[in-house]
Amino acid sequence: MAWLNMDQNKLLQQKVSSSKQAPLILLFFLAFGSISMIYFAQNIDRRPQEKPLFKVGEWNSMETRQKNTKGTDKAPNTCSTRRKFVFIKTHKTGGCTAVNIFQRYAIKHNLSVLIPAAGTLFPWNYFPAEEDYVHSPDEKYDVLMNHIRYNKTWLRTKFPDNTAYISILREPSGHLRSVMNYYNIPELIKIKSKNPVKTFLQDPWKYKDLSEVYFDFCNMTWDGTRNFLSFDLGYPTDGAEDKEGARQYIRELEADFTLVLLLEHLDESLVLLRRLMCWEVRDVLYDMKAKNNRTYPYKSYIPTAKELANLRRWKAVDYLLYDTFNASLWKKIAAQGPDFYNELHHFKEVKQRVSKHCKLRQKENLTVAASKWSAQFQVDHKLCHDMEAMPGKLLEVMRNSVWVATAQQKGKRIVRIHTNIQRIIKGQQTSKYRTHRKK
Numbered sequence: 001m002a003w004l005n006m007d008q009n010k011l012l013q014q015k016v017s018s019s020k021q022a023p024l025i026l027l028f029f030l031a032f033g034s035i036s037m038i039y040f041a042q043n044i045d046r047r048p049q050e051k052p053l054f055k056v057g058e059w060n061s062m063e064t065r066q067k068n069t070k071g072t073d074k075a076p077n078t079c080s081t082r083r084k085f086v087f088i089k090t091h092k093t094g095g096c097t098a099v100n101i102f103q104r105y106a107i108k109h110n111l112s113v114l115i116p117a118a119g120t121l122f123p124w125n126y127f128p129a130e131e132d133y134v135h136s137p138d139e140k141y142d143v144l145m146n147h148i149r150y151n152k153t154w155l156r157t158k159f160p161d162n163t164a165y166i167s168i169l170r171e172p173s174g175h176l177r178s179v180m181n182y183y184n185i186p187e188l189i190k191i192k193s194k195n196p197v198k199t200f201l202q203d204p205w206k207y208k209d210l211s212e213v214y215f216d217f218c219n220m221t222w223d224g225t226r227n228f229l230s231f232d233l234g235y236p237t238d239g240a241e242d243k244e245g246a247r248q249y250i251r252e253l254e255a256d257f258t259l260v261l262l263l264e265h266l267d268e269s270l271v272l273l274r275r276l277m278c279w280e281v282r283d284v285l286y287d288m289k290a291k292n293n294r295t296y297p298y299k300s301y302i303p304t305a306k307e308l309a310n311l312r313r314w315k316a317v318d319y320l321l322y323d324t325f326n327a328s329l330w331k332k333i334a335a336q337g338p339d340f341y342n343e344l345h346h347f348k349e350v351k352q353r354v355s356k357h358c359k360l361r362q363k364e365n366l367t368v369a370a371s372k373w374s375a376q377f378q379v380d381h382k383l384c385h386d387m388e389a390m391p392g393k394l395l396e397v398m399r400n401s402v403w404v405a406t407a408q409q410k411g412k413r414i415v416r417i418h419t420n421i422q423r424i425i426k427g428q429q430t431s432k433y434r435t436h437r438k439k
Contacts (some may be wrong), residue, residue, distance in 0.1 A: 094170065097266070100391065107397060118413045166258055178299075287355065354368070
């Protein structure tokens with residue numbers, strides 16, 4: 001029992017000792033906390049001050065404010081910038097808005113552009129003759145971006161293998177309405193109703209002999225009501241009923257083209273373009289005011305289910321083309337991952353803010369802060385002016401610089417499709433070149 005009493009005494013002594021130490025430990029922590037609070041209170045004003053989110057002349061998008069606290073540095077590039085491209089500008093698809101982006105990029109980076117020798121047009125129905133374009137000193141080109149019919153064989157003699165091929169399409173029903181108005185198709189096919197689209201769609205085959213027009217100067221048939229989009233991308237008019245031939249040709253186009261933009265999803269298309277080409281956000285901004293926009297009575301007409309069924313049969317190749325590249329666009333976007341939609345939101349915010357700034361004609365520059373997708377940039381008067389410019393104005397800037405370098409003479413102007421159609425309506429011959437100026 002003695003050893004038991006001894007252990008109890010030791011245990012009692014330990015408890016007493018612990019009870020005496022507890023206040024000392026508590027006192028230590030209280031003292032340490034007080035010293036820490038005094039230190040931080042003295043040094044809190046020495047911390048770097050955060051950059052204000054907004055100040056005069058500067059703007060950060062919501063995405064930038066949430067994800068880029070530095071405000072000046074962008075994430076390092078993991079892609080290689082592409083500066084060789086061909087943009088096939090299709091007709092009545094929003095091409096004027098899109099081509100402005102490519103023109104600005106070519107001017108900014110001083111790229112060698114293959115451009116028409118006069119006016120804004122190449123011969124749209126076949127490849128240009130030597131006298132139809134401005135020749136660079138070394139006959140090497142970085143860029144083409146005009147109305148020109150896609151001709152793989154000819155284009156590959158002018159551009160290297162690493163060239164990106166890009167175009168733009170539009171939903172075929174809306175495209176038909178625009179084409180009917182712009183090219184005066186109702187007069188061509190002798191429809192006099194208030195809504196010529198509705199009349200036409202009741203039985204498109206009824207007008208086939210009138211809608212197919214023959215251009216005698218180049219021995220070619222064209223139908224603006226049928227598969228105009230496919231025609232612009234090189235598909236023949238007489239292949240309208242060849243379903244297997246159309247499928248094969250469109251598969252080849254899908255392999256040839258880096259990207260085909262869609263007018264109905266332009267913002268998504270341009271964000272994807274920026275990523276695939278490794279460009280900056282400012283490079284793909286555009287003026288939100290539509291270029292070359294027209295108003296006409298049947299512009300907003302929505303065809304009935306039966307009329308749409310007729311249209312899908314009549315424009316079967318165009319619908320196959322559009323559906324193919326619509327699916328291709330969303331497949332490419334899905335491959336980008338969920339971060340794509342964060343950038344899309346950022347792009348729309350920036351586009352809105354820049355458009356508002358340019359519209360107000362503010363004297364002070366707008367600074368768009370860096371984001372994870374792009375470096376900081378300035379929106380000045382020149383950028384606003386260039387974004388608002390029609391294609392012809394920027395084309396003259398590029399052409400004049402080439403003329404200075406090569407001392408070439410101006411060529412002949414190509415006749416527009418619209419003009420040749422008017423000649424056909426009047427029973428006159430079509431022609432390639434303008435022979436006189438308008439009075």
